[in-house]
Amino acid sequence: MRKLTKEQVLQYLNLIGFDETDLACDFTKGVNLDNISSIYIKSKAKEYLPKSSKNLAQIYDVLLTVINDDFWYQTEEEKIQAYNSALEIIGDLTTFNVTEGDDPEVNFERTNNLLTTIISGLCSCDDLNRFRVYQRNINFKEIYNSKKEYDDMPESLVLLYLLIAYSKFKDIGNGYLMFDEENKVTFDRLGKLILDNVANEVPLKEENLDFDYGYDNVKRLKFQRPSLKQLRK
Numbered sequence: 428m429r430k431l432t433k434e435q436v437l438q439y440l441n442l443i444g445f446d447e448t449d450l451a452c453d454f455t456k457g458v459n460l461d462n463i464s465s466i467y468i469k470s471k472a473k474e475y476l477p478k479s480s481k482n483l484a485q486i487y488d489v490l491l492t493v494i495n496d497d498f499w500y501q502t503e504e505e506k507i508q509a510y511n512s513a514l515e516i517i518g519d520l521t522t523f524n525v526t527e528g529d530d531p532e533v534n535f536e537r538t539n540n541l542l543t544t545i546i547s548g549l550c551s552c553d554d555l556n557r558f559r560v561y562q563r564n565i566n567f568k569e570i571y572n573s574k575k576e577y578d579d580m581p582e583s584l585v586l587l588y589l590l591i592a593y594s595k596f597k598d599i600g601n602g603y604l605m606f607d608e609e610n611k612v613t614f615d616r617l618g619k620l621i622l623d624n625v626a627n628e629v630p631l632k633e634e635n636l637d638f639d640y641g642y643d644n645v646k647r648l649k650f651q652r653p654s655l656k657q658l659r660k
Contacts, residue, residue: 431458431466438514438648439463442487442542443480444535445472446654464488476655479539486546493550505556512559513549514649519562520545520590521652523602531658536610537603538652544612548587551580567595567631582614589617597630 436454440447451471460466467473467484490513493499500506525537552558570592577585590612593605601624605617 431460431463434648435463436466438650439466439484439487440470440472441648441651441654443467443472443484444476444539444652444655445470445480446475446656449475449656463491477536477539479536479543480655483539483543483546486543486550490546490550494555499554509555511649512555513546516549516555516559516562517542517545518650520587520594521650522594523598524600525603525606527603531655533610535655535658537606540606540611544583544586545590547583548590551584551587562591565591567592570595571625586612586614586617589614589621592621593617593624595631596624597632599624599629 433454436458437447440450449470452469454466458466458469464484467481472480472484491510494506494509494513500509521538521541525541526534549555549558570588577588580588593602601620604620604623605612607613607616
């Protein structure tokens with residue numbers, strides 16, 4: 428059993444799209460739990476959120492388990508860095524519109540599935556801190572020319588690399604094209620979207636080199652999304 432801070436609890440709830448105003452219990456002073464997924468039950472999130480939020484909560488729990496495993500990150504500082512790195516990567520890869528229109532249910536479902544896709548890939552990374560530096564500093568051409576290296580990777584990691592490649596383009600509002608009829612990110616849709624951007628000469632973002640391995644323990648949410656309740660308003 429480990430102590431979770433208020434900030435960790437709120438980050439978890441925000442990530443799965445739960446609105447704080449619907450909390451059925453008081454987490455303001457933190458809580459002792461066997462694993463963070465227990466919050467899903469204690470908050471009664473099932474009553475407010477679709478199944479995709481539960482799937483997202485489960486894969487996020489896997490990521491946190493990896494981060495808190497001494498085999499991967501030996502010191503508390505390394506664990507905090509890895510946690511911060513993961514949330515910063517998630518933030519960078521979720522900056523585009525996921526729908527054509529303004530349907531809150533589709534918006535929420537696609538955001539859940541996009542987050543699940545990203546976090547699944549992060550669970551396959553050897554070192555989140557090094558991967559964060561890679562993600563920030565690699566340019567599109569380098570990713571594009573490394574396609575053959577992805578053949579032996581799990582699909583979850585390949586999708587993560589493709590999302591990084593897509594994130595290098597300026598946002599022209601076509602991100603929704605990576606989702607299939609079930610509102611999930613697929614290899615075929617995302618790959619075609621990137622190739623279409625290349626063919627249509629969509630401009631790339633200016634390079635933003637960042638070699639900061641910095642250690643940030645600031646008490647704040649590093650990733651924020653609208654809750655399902657907020658989207659429905």
